Amino acid sequence: MSILTDPDTAVETPQHRLARAKEASRSIARLTSGEKERALEAIARTIEENASRIISANATDIARGRENGIGEALIDRLSLDEKRVAALASAVRDVAALPDPIGQVLGGHRMPNGVALEQVRVPFGVVGAIYEARPNVTVDIAALALRAGNAVVLRGGSAALDSNTVLVELMRSALKGAGVDPEAVQSVDDFGRDGAKAMMHGRGFIDVLVPRGSAALIETVVTESTVPVIETGAGVVHIVLDESAPAEWARDIVVNAKVQRPSVCNAVETVLVLREAAPTLVPVVVGALQDQGVSVHGDDTVAGLVSDVIPATEEDWSTEYLSLDVSMKVVDTLDDALAHIRRYSTGHTESIITTDSRNAERFLAEVDSAVVMANASTRFTDGAEFGFGAEVGISTQKLHTRGPMGVSELTSTKWLARGTGQTRG
Amino acid sequence: MSILTDPDTAVETPQHRLARAKEASRSIARLTSGEKERALEAIARTIEENASRIISANATDIARGRENGIGEALIDRLSLDEKRVAALASAVRDVAALPDPIGQVLGGHRMPNGVALEQVRVPFGVVGAIYEARPNVTVDIAALALRAGNAVVLRGGSAALDSNTVLVELMRSALKGAGVDPEAVQSVDDFGRDGAKAMMHGRGFIDVLVPRGSAALIETVVTESTVPVIETGAGVVHIVLDESAPAEWARDIVVNAKVQRPSVCNAVETVLVLREAAPTLVPVVVGALQDQGVSVHGDDTVAGLVSDVIPATEEDWSTEYLSLDVSMKVVDTLDDALAHIRRYSTGHTESIITTDSRNAERFLAEVDSAVVMANASTRFTDGAEFGFGAEVGISTQKLHTRGPMGVSELTSTKWLARGTGQTRG
Known part of the structure; x- marks a missing residue:
């Protein structure tokens, strides 16, 4: 030329x-x-x-x-x-x-x-x-x-x-x-x-x-x-635990999503627990997280159920920690969980842990993120895991590809x- | 809210x-x-x-x-x-x-x-x-x-x-x-x-x-x-006429592409004629265009073959007239036509008129535009014509849709x- x-x-x-x-x-x-x-x-x-x-x-x-x-x-x-x-x-x-x-x-x-x-x-x-x-x-x-x-x-x-x-x-x-x-x-x-x-x-x-x-x-x-x-990229990633979530799935998936590689965009940053499930699930999940060295930033309800919780501030809900920190909030209904996600999610990946198919299908339909999961770790949002060989990145916009x-x-x-x-x- | x-x-x-x-x-x-x-x-x-x-x-x-x-x-x-x-x-x-x-x-x-x-x-x-x-x-x-x-x-x-x-x-x-x-x-x-x-x-x-x-x-x-x-949108749209182009197709398609609605983006703006075809096709096509009131901005070869041609300047090749004007150039080879298109096209629509399948397939493969045609009017690049009901517009970028x-x-x-x-x- x-x-x-x-x-x-x-x-x-x-x-x-x-x-x-x-x-x-x-x-x-x-x-x-x-x-x-x-x-x-x-x-x-x-x-x-x-x-x-x-x-x-x-x-x-x-x-x-x-x-x-x-x-x-x-x-x-x-x-x-x-x-x-x-x-x-x-x-x-x-x-x-x-x-x-x-x-x-x-x-x-x-x-x-x-x-x-x-x-x-x-x-x-x-x-x-x-x-x-x-x-x-x-x-x-x-x-x-x-x-x-x-x-x-x-x-x-x-x-x-x-x-x-x-x-x-x-x-x-x-x-x-x-x-x-x-x-x-x-x-x-x-x-x-x-x-x-x-x-x-x-x-x-x-x-x-x-x-x-x-x-x-x-x-x-x-x-x-x-x-x-x-x-x-940016991933303020959520996991929701409902009343029907098996404690083992909740624990294993939250720990995996936070601990396996905390510095990446598909790591979970916020866990939302339905109120009815909180007394059973919060101690199990927080205990397992703390065993792995994770700091839990929780709301008052979480702090009332387990010890060593850092009080969560408004800023926590929109923070992508990329570290061994996680925020946790108790919500009254699935509607409240969906509203929280709408407000704070970056549209990367969200997952619900549930055995109630109505909740799973509603979550899959209504959450407006690149990848929406039921009963799987958010760490699976990855080109290699999806079978793409490698990846250029993870699109969080809606134009062209997601x-x-x-x-x-x-x-x-x-x-x-x-x-x-x-x-x- | x-x-x-x-x-x-x-x-x-x-x-x-x-x-x-x-x-x-x-x-x-x-x-x-x-x-x-x-x-x-x-x-x-x-x-x-x-x-x-x-x-x-x-x-x-x-x-x-x-x-x-x-x-x-x-x-x-x-x-x-x-x-x-x-x-x-x-x-x-x-x-x-x-x-x-x-x-x-x-x-x-x-x-x-x-x-x-x-x-x-x-x-x-x-x-x-x-x-x-x-x-x-x-x-x-x-x-x-x-x-x-x-x-x-x-x-x-x-x-x-x-x-x-x-x-x-x-x-x-x-x-x-x-x-x-x-x-x-x-x-x-x-x-x-x-x-x-x-x-x-x-x-x-x-x-x-x-x-x-x-x-x-x-x-x-x-x-x-x-x-x-x-x-x-913007459409500096080309039609190429090769040695094998039937004079009737060349004439009808160029006239349709220019005259049927000159003010829109899929109207042809530049006609490229292979040298060997010029003596036969230029008089037929230019005559038909001029009969419809079109001003032809031609290079020296075109001007030597027909009368009433406005001398084309460098600027003409990149002009989207959106009017009853068209530029016309004689090129030695299909390679030259492709090079001209690469340089001046806005990537909207180009068409070749040919009965030589090698030329048609090469043109379809190598021209990098949203719509590439053989033997059809560029006016067909349109949502309704494509069967989409209406259209939001015509994408000339490569991201998301074209x-x-x-x-x-x-x-x-x-x-x-x-x-x-x-x-x-």
């Missing part, structure tokens, strides 16, 4: 990378399923063969992180060892094994005048992702985008700069080796904030932009972008019309 | 209307298909019974328009007579007759642990529309939104203020008569620009916002909104998960 060779613009800008991704997206869109599988296999193999280089770059990130005092939880999310590098490669192979959505015919019919209409699945073109910390996201999103025939522009967190730089370089060299245009994978990490800015305003170059990370990051991307965005986003969610559609000279009367 | 009765906020704001639409969306989402059909029939009947009131309000708009010198084309688009009012009601009945998309199960499977997953179609919640001039859009969009179980917030053009005010009032009173919450239909027209601003920034209240109108209006909504937007938007395009999905106590390992 002339923009890239024009001597007046010889200094490379983030826009050049966007333009190269756009240009590359044309050839990526036309790859066969087999060609895409081979390209992804080349990426997996290259990652495995360069494990030590990746780990060494990651060590630089870790050292810088410790200098900056970023805290052990973040250090852990950031760290790559041999096992985690092997998991990166394995995720790419999982994605390669997924069915190719491109070319799928979604429907069609003949118009009364004989024109044959067909709606087919096509790649988006260029997928952008702005994300934080974990370097596996770099590989996951690139693999998913490529599987769906897209080019990808990545902007990772500065904490993982060295790891991401090596991963992108390896993916590009793997593509080249597989005869695929390496410009299909771009990073704008080296441009800092300007890179993110160029993506958010890259109309005509970025077909969809996915922010993945903190609530603040997502808010910035959603409010600043002029390109279409899929909002992901819930875990896999390969199919990185596609668009187009209409084909085949006529024999028809005109409109 | 307390916001509406709080004495401190007794002055009504656009936000109050958004909040009332949001509140109403809950009951609208739960209406059965039959209840929605009866509500729409009540709207159709109320419109018919109040035709004279609508026409009289419209006369005020027309008079104001003439005073402001808005031009006869716009006056025509704005005008409602008995026939057009009858057409409004009839469009509502067409929408009522469409199948209800809500509750449709789109797919599902059991997770290995036995949790049953199901993806179902649900309403968006609150659909917002910002549009111009034609008052029929007020009724079309409200009907489509209601059919899909949504509440709707409307912001029409100031030119149609009186007509729109009466239409919204009639729809609300029809809903009330049918036992449906009238707050499901809101207008913020009386707030002027503040109404549009509130919608564009109505996060948590507006689930999707559709701009429909001029390129400037769409640009403003896309760049200013923090709520999810579906970009519609091409004409009908009832199904005003829905989202959610995942339901039914378990028996499962936790994540």
